[in-house]
Amino acid sequence: MVTIIVVPILIALYMSVLGLDQYTLRQWLNAPFIGVGNYVEALTQSSLLKSFWISISFAVISTAATIPLGVGAAIATQNRFRGRAVVRSVFLIPYVLPSFVVATVWRTMFQPGGIIVNGLHSAGITSGLWLNGPKSYWTLIIVEIWASWPLIYLLVLSGLQSVDHEVHEAAALDGALWWSKLRYVIFPYLKGPLSLACIIAVLNHINNFTLPFVLFGVPAPRDVQTLPFLIYITSFQSFRFGLSTAMGFMSLILVAIPLFIYLRAVKLDTD
Amino acid sequence: MTASALPRASSATSRKAETRQDEVLRLLPNGLLVVVIGALCALVIVPLSYVIFASLNSDVGVARGEFFPSSFSWDSYVKIWTTVGLGRGIGNSLVVAGSTAVVSAAVATATAYVLVRFTFIGRVTILRSLLVQQSIPGTLMVLPVFVVFFSASTYLGITVIGTLWGLSITYLTFALPFSTWVMVTYLRGLPRVLEEAAQIDGATNLSILARIVLPLSWPGIVVSAIFAFLLGWNDVLFASVMTNSDTRTAAIALQIFGATQEGGALPLYGQMMAAALVCATPVVLLYLIFQRNLVGGLTAGAVK
Numbered sequence: 106m107v108t109i110i111v112v113p114i115l116i117a118l119y120m121s122v123l124g125l126d127q128y129t130l131r132q133w134l135n136a137p138f139i140g141v142g143n144y145v146e147a148l149t150q151s152s153l154l155k156s157f158w159i160s161i162s163f164a165v166i167s168t169a170a171t172i173p174l175g176v177g178a179a180i181a182t183q184n185r186f187r188g189r190a191v192v193r194s195v196f197l198i199p200y201v202l203p204s205f206v207v208a209t210v211w212r213t214m215f216q217p218g219g220i221i222v223n224g225l226h227s228a229g230i231t232s233g234l235w236l237n238g239p240k241s242y243w244t245l246i247i248v249e250i251w252a253s254w255p256l257i258y259l260l261v262l263s264g265l266q267s268v269d270h271e272v273h274e275a276a277a278l279d280g281a282l283w284w285s286k287l288r289y290v291i292f293p294y295l296k297g298p299l300s301l302a303c304i305i306a307v308l309n310h311i312n313n314f315t316l317p318f319v320l321f322g323v324p325a326p327r328d329v330q331t332l333p334f335l336i337y338i339t340s341f342q343s344f345r346f347g348l349s350t351a352m353g354f355m356s357l358i359l360v361a362i363p364l365f366i367y368l369r370a371v372k373l374d375t376d
Numbered sequence: 377m378t379a380s381a382l383p384r385a386s387s388a389t390s391r392k393a394e395t396r397q398d399e400v401l402r403l404l405p406n407g408l409l410v411v412v413i414g415a416l417c418a419l420v421i422v423p424l425s426y427v428i429f430a431s432l433n434s435d436v437g438v439a440r441g442e443f444f445p446s447s448f449s450w451d452s453y454v455k456i457w458t459t460v461g462l463g464r465g466i467g468n469s470l471v472v473a474g475s476t477a478v479v480s481a482a483v484a485t486a487t488a489y490v491l492v493r494f495t496f497i498g499r500v501t502i503l504r505s506l507l508v509q510q511s512i513p514g515t516l517m518v519l520p521v522f523v524v525f526f527s528a529s530t531y532l533g534i535t536v537i538g539t540l541w542g543l544s545i546t547y548l549t550f551a552l553p554f555s556t557w558v559m560v561t562y563l564r565g566l567p568r569v570l571e572e573a574a575q576i577d578g579a580t581n582l583s584i585l586a587r588i589v590l591p592l593s594w595p596g597i598v599v600s601a602i603f604a605f606l607l608g609w610n611d612v613l614f615a616s617v618m619t620n621s622d623t624r625t626a627a628i629a630l631q632i633f634g635a636t637q638e639g640g641a642l643p644l645y646g647q648m649m650a651a652a653l654v655c656a657t658p659v660v661l662l663y664l665i666f667q668r669n670l671v672g673g674l675t676a677g678a679v680k
Contacts (some may be wrong), residue, residue: 209631212634300416315611
């Protein structure tokens, strides 16, 4: 099983030092060897660094914005009430919808003259273009937030449920008001699950290709060219295969940091 | 869930005890509870109901930004099957994602069993690599896979690109690490005692697996199969590169609605929304049916 991942990675490593494009693909083993040329070009002449920045800020902003939504939802559905099962199912809907469906739907809603532009217009706000130009970056973030907050909700909810009943009893005996109970009793318990949730969320945001790809299509506005998207464009629009694999390897750095923390946090072995 | 797991006093006082326990577990005052739940439900339901209305609306109506259709019609749901061959796309998706699910669940179960029950050198490394592999961006893998498949046709004369099995193999490489991880966490929770008892009774390793482990781990197997299925169903990246007009999946077929224009006027918004709903239906159904198991799998340390 390791080989089916390792072999492509080795091939990718080899490809990243070749001057590979659509003309040399057919006989790709004979493509000219250019060493670190692709890496140098990616750093100096492409928009790789800009994409790095877009990916990082996109992941951080999306994660930060989903925290209050997810935590709020988890706290609200901890208590039993009539119809809680339905509410919980509703909360999961954005997460279970396929990304390509979510992106298609929001693309239609953000269309010039579509429901959102029109709605804002009747509220007296002229919003301009959402799928093009600088605002497209925020469109991407809004849709990502809508689609990803239930992940935080799920992980925080399971953290909440592992809080001992005695803790609740003690807080009730002390006559703690709801806010101080949350602030001083419950939140400290959630630190662990919430940080794990954030790391997983950041990894998901960084690796999300489908959402920007379907939401904006190709050619895409520059402001939404996250790393995976830029790599895709370099591969299948510019056909610079060697260059894009070099970019791919450099983008691994970005995944490596949260992944490292994640690996430390997950219990690998029970023994 | 916590409350229901607690011991009940007696049937006569249980109702009372329940309300008291609810009071103890309470985190938010009633008013705030209603506001939070109402706001979050609206966040989900408003866009969703818009999609349903838009799928019943005319293209002009959607383009004008109507929420409620000025004229209702089921036309879109009839037309989607002929405009771009959505039926074929869904069929392809079912075949690809289905085969990925079956194979990956079977292999993952066997691998996970070995990883959990036997000790050998490199075991922890393999466990760790399962998590690492899940996080490797697909965009890094798509090119080497494409080149390998491309070479297969140049050097060996085997066409892989554009075939359904080629796509399925590709998804397997991504589904397997995740499915195996799900099974590892599941099998770990099974008591070892049963297997030891069977061993004492003289059962062979194989019959222990067949008669004890498999029947007990069905829920885990189902979850890992469903996740593999979803991976195949939801993918756009590989499908956009490796399919042709005969083998394209539902995800790609849906993209084509956006590009198709009747008489050069408007995109087929109504049909696009209808098709989006149709593409989402199998996934949502799977979740609703297996919700209890899936949520457990999601929180067991899952990168989507």
